Every structure is written in structure tokens, then in C-alpha cells.
Amino acid sequence: MNQTMPRLKPDPIPAIHPVAEIRADARLKAVYEQTKSALQVPWMGVVTMAFAHYPTFYGTLWDGLRTVCESAEFAAACRALRVHVETAAAPLKPARLEGELQALGYAEQELDEIRDLIEVFSRGNMPYLMIATAARLLLEGHEVGRAGRLEPLVRRIASPAAARLVLMEAHHADAPTAAVYRDIKDTLGLPFVNTDYRALARWPSYFARAWADVREKVNSPAYEGIVQSVHAFALESWKTLPVPDRRGSASLRAAAERDAPLDEVLAVVRLFQWLLPGLVVNVACFRAQIELQ
Helix, strand or coil: CCCCCCCCCCCCCCCCCCCCHHHCCHHHHHHHHHHHHHHCCCCCCHHHHHHCCCHHHHHHHHHHHHHHHCEHHHHHHHHHHHHHHHHHHHHHCCCCCHHHHHHHCCCHHHHHHHHHHHHHHHHHHHHHHHHHHHHHHHHCCCCCCECCCCCECCCCCCCCCCCCCCCCCCCCCCHHHHHHHHHHHHHHCCCCCCHHHHHHCCCHHHHHHHHHHHHCCCCCHHHHHHHHHHHHHHHHHHHHCECCCCCCHHHHHHHHHHHCCHHHHHHHHHHHHHHHHHHHHHHHHHHHHCCCC
């Protein structure tokens, strides 16, 4: 494995074509349900839905990673990644928002609902980041993990939020929220708004304040250093994870080429592997903003 694989934002940004759950055929819907169950998450991330636009590629990727993702070792790696993210993000000193939100009329129950939703993403984004990292490594010709046996995950975690996320889609948004979405895309240099932001924008007055605080930190040297450390931590995690079948790179590259030119699929994978470290840092800041003391 190349331990110095850099963060790499494709230029130009590739077009993505996420296959939404409601548009998935029966075969893909079954794969989506397997993915959510293995990752213990209530939503399909944009990353995996974008990968699913290339069905042979995503089917091969998931077949190779499913046993790993269902293991105790993978769950432990995701927990360690989360600890690293939240510890590394703390020096950014996110603003405390409880008092301001309470002055606006937010009840403690509403704040708890926001906290529960942030918890879903704080935990659930880690396996998606790990999958994107593995996909890039494999497509770039590296194998992931080390030879070894896996222990099945016995203790599963119940999601604290409803299984179906309520998203504030762009066509639902009023003018102020639409402006926040435009600012997110402009600030992050992305053509879309991730699920996390659309879910938290269910509370528009909260989310506008939360994003404004995070926006001030994005692109600062401190922020960039933290995001780089998350990227590196995910790479190191794949160095040590047991992977029973390590013959993945050649088969995944061949699968991708059956769907589209390899460079096209690789650009999409690189895009998500680049953006997810920043996303998890932003979510860590959202968590700290209204974290219970």
C-alpha cells in the first residue's frame, strides 16, 4: 500500500449520478439494504449511491468489502477513526450555540433531536469514509488490509434517529436556506450538498448558524491540517485491518472498466475520498456546537 497517497481533488470535478434508493431496481435495492445493515446506518450515503451508477464496479466492491464491514475489527476501526476526528477537530473551538438557539425558542427536546441526528452522522460517516478510501486504494492498484481472520460483529448499535431521514431538498428550501446551500457549494467547491447538511437544514434557523460558524474555519491552515490527518488515519486503518481475500485490485479495476472508462470511475471515487475527511470534521464541529456538557 502506498502510505503517501495524497488527498486529491479531481479537476475538473466529475459529474456524479447517484442512484437514489427510490430509483433502485430490486437487485440494487437488496445491495443497499445489505450495505445499510452492515454499516449500521439508516441511510445510503451519496458516496455509495454515486458508486452504484457503475453497477459492476459497486457490486464487486461491496462483494469484496461486505465481510470486512460486518466484522468487529471494522467497527473498532470506525470507532477509532471517530475518536481521532473529534479529538483533532476540538482545537477549531466551534461556537457554543445552545443559548442562542434557546433564545430563539428551541426547546430542549428539539435540541436533543438535532443531537440525535448529528450522532447518526458522527457514527455513520466513518464506514463511508473507510469504503471510499478502500475503493481509491484498490482502483489505484493497491491491495487493502493484511492477511488474517475476522470476528463477526455481535453487538450491534441501534440508531438513535428515525430510520428514514427527513431531508430539506433544494426544491423544498426557502430563499435563506437555498442561499446557505449555495454558500456550502461555493465554500467547499462542490456541485452538490451532502445528505448531512440537507438533513440538518430541517431546522433552518439552527443550520444557518451552525454552518456560518463552520464556514469561518474551512480553508484555514489549521482546518486543512486536521482534514489531512483524517485522510492519513483512514489510510493507516486499512493497513492493519484483516482482509481474508486480498485479491481485490485487479478484479475491481476490471469491473470498473466494464461500466465506463477507468479514469471516469476513478475520478468519482477520488472526489468522495477527498471530500469525506472534510465532511466528518464539519460534523464534529456541529456536534461540539450543541454538545451536552
